[in-house]
Amino acid sequence: MRIALITDAWKPQINGVVTTLEQVTTLLRQQGHELLIVHPGQFRTFPLPRYPEIRLAIAPARRLKQQLTDFAPDAIHIATEGTLGFAARRFCLRRRWRFTTSYHTQYAQYGRQYFRIPTRWSYAVLRRFHNAATRMLVPTPSVQRELRSRGFTNAVVWTRGVDTERFRPAAEKNLYHRPRPIFLFCGRVAREKNIEAFLHADLPGTKVVIGDGPAMASLRPRHPHVVFTGFQTGDDLARHMAAGDVFVFPSRTDTFGVVMLEAMACGLPVAAYPVTGPIDVVRPGVTGVLHEDIAIAAMQALLLDPRDCRAQALECSWDRCAAMFLDNLVPRAA
Template sequence: MRLLIASDAWHPQVNGVVRSLEHMASAGRSLGFDPVFLTHQDFPSLPLPGYREIRLAYATRRKLAARVAAIAPTHVHIATEGTVGYAARRYCLAHERPFTTSYHTRFPEYLAARAPVPQSWSYAWLRRFHGAGSGTMVSTSSLERELSGRGFTNLMRWTRGVDTDLFRPQDSDALAGLPRPIFLFVGRLAVEKNVAAFLGLDLPGTKVVVGDGPDRQRLEALAPQARFLGTRTGADLARIYAAADAFVFPSLTDTFGIVLLEALACGLPVAAYPVTGPLDVLSETGAGVLGADLRQAALSALAIPRERCREEALRYTWAESARQFYTNVELAHQRGALRKRAAKRPAAGMVELG
């Protein structure tokens, strides 16, 4: 079976959506699927103003149809609601093809942080976007409840994983020489990540920020005493996690937060607000501290045993994540096919002519 995955989030972006999709692709063949990506790289594109890392693709109907024909998919998954995702959705509806979607990003909150657009308008558009599919994948139970309360239907659970061989406790001198304790943030430097809340905390030791984005210059000016290391990945990133003393996750809008699992896998305790994502990953685990007072949560996290954090991370595997993902794809495809046949079946009491 060949799965077309349409996504606006793709390289050179470094984020949880891209990492999740990469892991799903690598696991596809062992589960009977051949995943093929449709991204901004397949079309002419322009950088998003103020956020050049994100590309806006110009996917015309003709070019998209040609690309889909070349891929010849048996199943379709639309990962994002951007220009590529919207074009793929339009194609599927025009050709009566069932498809799944996934809800990765709190777009209404992100948009409201940048422009005076009511969240109710954005959620209405997203409800319509995802409602046209045969299933919408969400990462946590709290997000599922929230979206269900907003009128989203056909919600399916798709958890996330972590590479516990790469991200592991280890002796590391990656942050040698910095005053301790070392409080770490890893993620995109954009307004919706609420990094300024972390940088504004009155904490001892050193604040370290890993990542890049459109908000970096403002954040560096806001906290000149913090250490900004730029984007780090792979073993380099794992060594940084292992060398820190606590991970601070100030986001109020993430739907999951793969960095939470990466930190825990390296034995790094987490401090976060009690919101979707941290609540689902950390609540009652003893591997992190959740609280409205992020400073106190960060200080309290220092007392958590690192082995407890590692133990919690081992519960999350990319193998289980992939199993859920591809099971959802197949079940939703079957659901969509049944719905299509039912729509074409003559109504009771009517006779087909011809």
């Protein structure tokens, strides 16, 4: 099959969306499918406000039209709601081509948090964008239910996976040489990740933050006893993750959180709030603890069996994720 993927999120960005798309496209190519990946690196770009590492394509419509016309895809998937996503949606509607979309990010919450945009305005734009698709792929049943309640009509679940060969328990947890237990956070160091809830939690041992972002400059001097490792990728990320004891996921706005599966694959139980994302990923009392007090969740998670965490991660393969993606694509022509 000839598949066109249009995405505003792509390398060198480091996030769960890029991880998912990279893993899925690699597997689809290995299976013999032909892929056209349209991403911002092929265009002139500008930085997204508050997210300077995310760059959006400037006026991509003409080149995008040429790429899609020349490739003549059998199926089109629009992964994001950026400038490329909107241009691709408009092109498909004009051609009367069917397409699918996916919902990865809670833009309505971020718009309210950063720019005071009423959520109903943001949801109106997102609803119009996604309801034009034949199917909108969402990461969890709870996101599916939430979006249906807001008038989205075509949501189907497309779950995520984890590389359990790369992310696996460490033979010895001696990377940090700090007092144990080691409580880990991994992700973008930014306001929307609610990282300060983790940093202010009353916990013994050591807190480690893996990642970087706009809040790093202000947080590092205020928390001198926290280990800030900066961005880590690939095997280095897996090595840092496996050296911890509990993974703390303080976000209240993520739609999934692939990083939780990566932590479980390393044998780390997850401490999180009982909100969208964790409620679909964590098995309470088995692979993590969900509680409105993140410190209580973290301390109770210490008591869980790392083998159960690893076992859940082994159920979540990227092969299954790629198969679900493929099954939900629709032919370009009805």
